[in-house]
Amino acid sequence: MNYNIQKGQFRLTSAYPRGSWWEFYRVTCPICHDTGNCMLHVSQEKVACTRVESKWIYGKNTGNPSYIHYINGKDKYQLPEVDEVQIHDKKSNEELDVFNRKLMDFIPLQEHHHAHLLRDRKMTEEQIQVRQYRSFLKQQIVLEEDNTYTTVWEQLFKQIGNKDCWQGVPGFYEMKKGQLSLRLMSGSPGILIPFRNQYNQIVGWQVRVDEVKNSVHVKSAPTGVQAELIEQPNVVKITKNGDCIFEGQLEVSKKVEIPFQEGQIVVKIHKGQKYLWLSSANKNQGTGAGGSENPLPVHVAVPSSHLKHWNSGTLHQTKSVMITEGPMKADLIADLLPERFNKEEISEIGTTVLAIPGVNAWRIAMPVLKDMGVEKVY
Incomplete structure (x- = not known):
């Protein structure tokens, strides 16, 4: 076929x-x-x-x-x-940590994201500050007085002392348009959540996007049929060879059969992801969030009271951990554990929570568990 x-x-x-x-x-x-x-x-x-x-x-x-x-x-x-583009291997965890901590000074937490964390996530001001959540910076290009374009990141690169320091950092890439060449961060508006490893090195970011973007997929149809999501979250237009067959709302996450005299058309609207990696894979001079030598990071969450005294580069060791999916969830659980359990129970289950990228990604947590000396997993 x-x-x-x-x-x-x-x-x-x-x-x-x-x-x-x-x-x-x-x-x-x-x-x-x-x-x-x-x-x-x-x-x-x-x-x-x-x-x-x-x-x-x-x-x-x-x-x-x-x-x-x-x-x-x-x-x-x-x-x-x-497309022929040059890509970079991901930097070492030590190099990523240095870059990401400097980056934080350039990406403040926006007020509506701050309000969400306080109101909806029930976080305290101290938790938000210690966790160092940030917002994705949408406006990155700056017009200088001499009518030339630059980006807000050039000052960051200057502070670090290397104009190419962004190469190998997931999310950053080079945009070229004619004679114009700019270094930019790829991503979507939302809350930036730092991924901390077992040494409290910030080695990656996920974005909790403000707007989840669904997509429509054709499951089966005659040749020439295409489906397009023309309005979020569920307004679909279906065409055959450019002629409109159907336009209207469809139920999300359910296969829907569209009547058509030339054959069966089945489409499905897939829910978009709420959490996305900060990544510039497949972009010019870009870098993916994971790789064969340096895979996707595992987030190590500890209570805020511990985190604010945990120096970067110091190995966190514990006998027991919990494992969940999602870094913000792990942060919240780590802060709730000391409140919900007594000292005897805490001595058994601990207060460390690991966040992995998905249920099938448990293998990438194994080196972290070994490094921390973990004996029990919940």
Whole structure:
């Protein structure tokens, strides 16, 4: 079977070497018949499926391990062209910590995000200050008095003392437009949550986005049918060869069949992610949040009272930890544990909470557990 895939149906991954793996973004994986996460190799002879296991594990040390299935090219897909861009390996944790702590001075926490943490998350002023939450800076480009453009980050690079210090930092990339060349941070407006490792080094960020963006995927349809989400969260337009077949609201997260005389059309609106990595993978001079040598970070949360005295570079050791998903949730749990349990119970369960990127990402926590001397996991 041959597939003529429209632009945006496959998404280039950051897997090495660049251009070797493509995500089934709006195309169903031939193994699990779902969209998202699963990948097609450029040879079209194998699929890395995240939902159906096999005896071959791919990326077991990453935040999203998958399983290799050989399809031997029986399904043929037309993959997009790969833009030639230079990318950088992620810096060491020590280098990232230095950069990110300087970065904090340039990205204040906006008032509406501060209010959300106080009102909705029930945090105290001290917790917010100690946790060092920030806001993604949307306006980064500055027009100078001489009518030239620069960015707010140039002063940051000057403070660090190296104009190329941004290279290898996830989120940063170089935008080129004609003669214009600017260093920018990629991302979406929202609350920036620092990821701290077992040495209290800030080695990454996640963004709790202000606006979750859903997407619509065609599950099955005659050739030439396309679906577009024209208004968030659920207004969809479906066309065939450019002619409108349907326009209206559809239920989110449910497969919907659209009546059509030429054949069955099934579409589904997928909920967007609330938490996104700060990453510039696949951008010019960019860097992904994880990699083979330096995988996605594991967030180590301790009570705020401990965090404010925890020096960067000092190993945190504990016999017991809890594991959850999401850094802000881990921060909240770590502060609640001493309030909800007595001293005897705390001596058993501890006050350390690890946040991993997803339920399938437990493997990347193993080196952290070993480093901290953990004996019990809850």
